[in-house]
Amino acid sequence: MEINKNIAISDSGFIFNPTSGDSFSTNHIGMKVIHFLKEGQTPDHIITSITEEFDVEAQVVEKDLQDFFQMLENYQLIISHG
């Protein structure tokens, strides 16, 4: 999974994709996940980082991330390599 490196993210969660011209808004955790992806972190690492910082179980994060990645892919913000 590879995030589109061109996208711009503001501190308030505003995302702009200069390639498509589309803009998005995301929440605090969404921003964190996108930053992790930009750093090239794996999903497993992201799950661990989130569970360390937030009051949530790993399986909940796993399910939510799966959905989030699907949305990022639908919005052409990440490229999934299968």
Added chain:
Amino acid sequence: MTKQTYERPFIQKLNTGTMNKFGTRTEYTPVTQIDGVPVKKIIEEYGSPCFVISEKTIRKTYKDALRAFKTRYPKVQFAWSYKTNYLNSVCNIFHQEGSWAEVVSIFEYEKALNNGVPGNKIIFNGPEKSRADLQKAVENESLIHIDHFDELYELTDLMKNIDKKARVAIRVNMDTGVYPIWDRFGFNYENGQAWNAINKIMSQEKLDLVGLHCHIGTYMLSANAYSIAAWKLCDLASHIRNKWSKTLQYIDLGGGFCSANTLKGSYLQGADIIPTMDDYAEAITSTVLNFGFKANELPTIILETGRALIDDAGWLLGSVVATKRLSDGRRATILDFGVNLLFTSFWYNHKISPAQEFSFHSEEMVLYGPLCMNIDVIRENISLPLLNKNDHVVVHRVGAYNMTQWMQFIHMRPKIVLIDMEGKTHVVREHETFETMNRYEKNPAHLKEFSI
């Protein structure tokens, strides 16, 4: 170190262009307590889902409605519409406030008697009253509102063997400018059927015509329709006075006043378009006052208002079972209550609020109930915060019809909790159990055993 509160990651595409003229509407403000009792505590104590009724709201709504009429007209009587919500505790709050009972079946009639309502303060409406039902109503001196000629003939025949008079009225249907006309109940005004029925009753020695009744529709968005209805009843009363020298005791305008729920398909919110109680009161009372009755012959105005008096006093508390993504990308949230408990979700876009704090993000979603049936949709589209499994929600304005029209289907029915004037909670109807449902079944002996 305390960990931060988690919210699932969320992303939403920002669209420019056409927008709802009212902006994006979110039902976002959390409802964490009802009459000072925390929602979380109610669910912990009584389970989820759970209906909640506020005694305080019922009494206030009733008093406001009574004030609207009594400040305009000297003789007003409310009769609580049992079918709208016939929980004994709810009925008795209205009776304590001075309401009579308005029933539409012998079951409801027995309920009213059992609640302690005097027979002569029960109005017996509806198209189905058996001979035995009529006999009981006559003996108790109840007000029998005759619905059709077959009932009139049945009652006339019955009275041959009873040594007292029956107190009766007829239900009149009419054109009030609101369509379709509710003409399935009662006798029609315009084609002379009502006048015909009145003359038949007046010619019977043992039938005492004491009033006239109509019920022109439900969720009536026009107060003027009640003005037309009141005028037509007054017209009949006036003709009765002229021809038979009989002064009627009352005219009964029935029910049909709106609650602030939003009907499906309505562009504007219910609260923004419905007439106020003062609008209805002004339309009815000014028509009767100006009709021309002598001061000592003014009829009592009876009102059988149901929905408008109880809807605001009921809430349904529930929890999120699961969230998922549909094939077209929409968010779906599955709740632990569905159309089985929330019958009115077939008519209304109910206001639904989260019961806990969230961040400012919200998303469009479909709300499904727990039934394994495709029809089980509570809201086709609603903007709510990012709900998670086990979060709680509060459905507003569910006091009317849901606790009488709910279905035992797939799931059993939950507890109903009343919050009294002091903020104490009382279970006023227990939840059903497997035993509740199984009690009425009988299994023939040859079907008791099998091997698979």
